[in-house]
Amino acid sequence: MAQQSLPDKPIPYPTQETSFYWEKCSERELWVRSCNSCKKSYFYPRDFCPSCFSRDTAWIKCSGRATLHAFGVVARAPHRAWAEEVPFIVAMVDLEEGCRMPTNIVDVNIDPDDLKGDLEIGMALEVSWDERTDGYIIPVFSPV
Amino acid sequence: MANISRGAAIVGVAESDDIGYLDNDKSDLQLHAEAAYNALEDAGLKKSDVDAIFASGNTLGLAEHMGIQPKFTDGTSVGGASFVIHAGHALAAISAGYCEVALVTHGSAGYSRRFYAPPATVRDNSPGAQFETPYGFIGAPINYAMACSRYMHEFGEERTREAMAEIAVATRKWAKLNPKALIHDPKAQIPLDMSFDDYHNSRWVCWPFHLLDCCLVTDAGGAYIITTPERARDLEKPPVWILGAGEGHDHGMISQMPSLTSLIARETGPKAFQMAGVNHSDFDLAMIYDSFTYTVMLTLESLGFCGRGEAADFVKGQRTAPGGDFPMNTAGGGLSYTHPGAYGVFLIIEAVRQLRGECGDRQVPNCNLTFCHGTGGSLSSGGTVVLASD
Numbered sequence: 001m002a003q004q005s006l007p008d009k010p011i012p013y014p015t016q017e018t019s020f021y022w023e024k025c026s027e028r029e030l031w032v033r034s035c036n037s038c039k040k041s042y043f044y045p046r047d048f049c050p051s052c053f054s055r056d057t058a059w060i061k062c063s064g065r066a067t068l069h070a071f072g073v074v075a076r077a078p079h080r081a082w083a084e085e086v087p088f089i090v091a092m093v094d095l096e097e098g099c100r101m102p103t104n105i106v107d108v109n110i111d112p113d114d115l116k117g118d119l120e121i122g123m124a125l126e127v128s129w130d131e132r133t134d135g136y137i138i139p140v141f142s143p144v
Numbered sequence: 145m146a147n148i149s150r151g152a153a154i155v156g157v158a159e160s161d162d163i164g165y166l167d168n169d170k171s172d173l174q175l176h177a178e179a180a181y182n183a184l185e186d187a188g189l190k191k192s193d194v195d196a197i198f199a200s201g202n203t204l205g206l207a208e209h210m211g212i213q214p215k216f217t218d219g220t221s222v223g224g225a226s227f228v229i230h231a232g233h234a235l236a237a238i239s240a241g242y243c244e245v246a247l248v249t250h251g252s253a254g255y256s257r258r259f260y261a262p263p264a265t266v267r268d269n270s271p272g273a274q275f276e277t278p279y280g281f282i283g284a285p286i287n288y289a290m291a292c293s294r295y296m297h298e299f300g301e302e303r304t305r306e307a308m309a310e311i312a313v314a315t316r317k318w319a320k321l322n323p324k325a326l327i328h329d330p331k332a333q334i335p336l337d338m339s340f341d342d343y344h345n346s347r348w349v350c351w352p353f354h355l356l357d358c359c360l361v362t363d364a365g366g367a368y369i370i371t372t373p374e375r376a377r378d379l380e381k382p383p384v385w386i387l388g389a390g391e392g393h394d395h396g397m398i399s400q401m402p403s404l405t406s407l408i409a410r411e412t413g414p415k416a417f418q419m420a421g422v423n424h425s426d427f428d429l430a431m432i433y434d435s436f437t438y439t440v441m442l443t444l445e446s447l448g449f450c451g452r453g454e455a456a457d458f459v460k461g462q463r464t465a466p467g468g469d470f471p472m473n474t475a476g477g478g479l480s481y482t483h484p485g486a487y488g489v490f491l492i493i494e495a496v497r498q499l500r501g502e503c504g505d506r507q508v509p510n511c512n513l514t515f516c517h518g519t520g521g522s523l524s525s526g527g528t529v530v531l532a533s534d
Binding site for chain 1 (some may be wrong): 147267268269271273274275276277279280281282283286289290291293294297347348349350351352353396398399404454
């Protein structure tokens with residue numbers, strides 16, 4: 001039987017509220033929304049502030065620095081696109097700008113017999129970039 | 145708010161004709177209808193008595209499939225908690241006079257239909273598809289792992305792991321006593337006399353979850369019937385009264401969860417218990433949605449059975465197992481009885497059977513008061529109901 005090639009990993013389909021975010025990602029810059037009324041930054045990007053519902057919101061450029069908030073080390077691929085990449089790390093990270101985003105942690109050697117390894121919540125991370133199909137570049141993080 | 149405690153009763157419960165790894169091409173609708181038929185038979189009611197349908201999603205297709213023309217439907221679909229929340233909604237609808245006989249039903253061929261997710265054929269531009277899926281946030285083990293890893297960080301990895309093992313082993317002891325539990329099927333790959341070593345040695349799905357931390361994916365239908373106090377008293381089997389109900393939701397996607405170590409159960413539990421006029425120490429049995437061993441720990445804390453970070457002490461020494469002083473998930477739970485992808489309806493089914501004293505080897509003695517707590521989505525939705533025997 002001919003070997004079937006693996007599907008591509010899912011890519012984002014931007015909307016009017018998110019196209020700026022993804023355009024900036026393609027330039028390897030991370031931007032998030034921030035509310036001018038209640039001064040909170042938030043993720044994911046949308047026009048209305050999810051805290052105070054103000055429409056007076058802005059984009060801010062991130063430093064790319066973050067800390068690890070939570071993570072999982074995936075041993076069983078959740079989708080065929082990752083079939084040859086397990087184990088890999090899914091995570092939530094706290095950006096220096098004050099909001100939290102889902103991502104992957106990359107550039108970490110994972111021992112299949114000790115999946116957690118040296119990963120520690122609170123560890124310092126910096127943004128890195130993962131090239132996907134159709135020209136999409138998505139922000140991921142690696143240990144500093 | 146009007147006091148509608150005891151304003152309706154559960155009078156019939158049932159699974160579909162068979163549950164488990166069926167491999168027999170039964171559809172979701174067929175499993176729904178079998179469960180509904182069996183629950184009506186259990187209640188001593190006819191299909192023509194049903195005037196309301198509660199289901200997660202497709203109420204129209206379901207009503208059509210069974211030939212019912214309901215005057216009230218509720219398709220609340222908030223994950224596996226839906227069918228616990230439906231009990232509160234049906235209590236409200238019946239108390240307000242919108243309907244008299246409510247059928248709450250679920251059916252899903254979760255096992256026979258399971259496969260790796262196919263590539264998307266439509267451009268899904270939802271927030272989840274844009275910001276979580278590209279990273280591989282797909283499926284419950286990965287989403288729930290976020291919360292569990294954070295809990296381990298805040299309260300200690302070792303004691304968390306010990307508590308997960310306690311729950312994993314205790315729940316399988318109950319399953320062994322339930323002939324309908326999947327644990328009796330060798331294909332389930334759960335040792336019938338599961339040991340702590342079996343737990344610690346089971347393969348990783350997504351760290352921090354071993355395979356034996358995770359609920360099953362089975363084929364199953366389940367249903368229950370709720371009706372007015374007047375009609376309930378006319379039926380042959382004793383009614384099970386709904387004393388209290390609470391519902392809450394605090395996010396959708398896991399990455400939006402306000403605190404990974406606190407569930408909305410912190411609001412639904414006190415609300416339901418207060419409405420019922422009962423305290424934590426009054427319960428004879430706890431029925432808690434065990435999507436993962438960890439979900440149970442977090443639920444016990446959020447409901448207030450113990451303080452934050454104290455679940456490990458609470459479940460120590462097989463306290464929730466047969467013979468323990470805090471019987472929990474006596475059917476064997478989503479971990480080892482059945483779990484077709486959304487489980488809440490089976491919490492209610494077992495609770496009613498326990499309150500009626502129908503549970504044979506696993507019967508909790510003098511079981512008169514229990515609660516069910518469902519958690520759905522990515523720890524997103526919560527529903528608590530308090531149930532009592534006649």
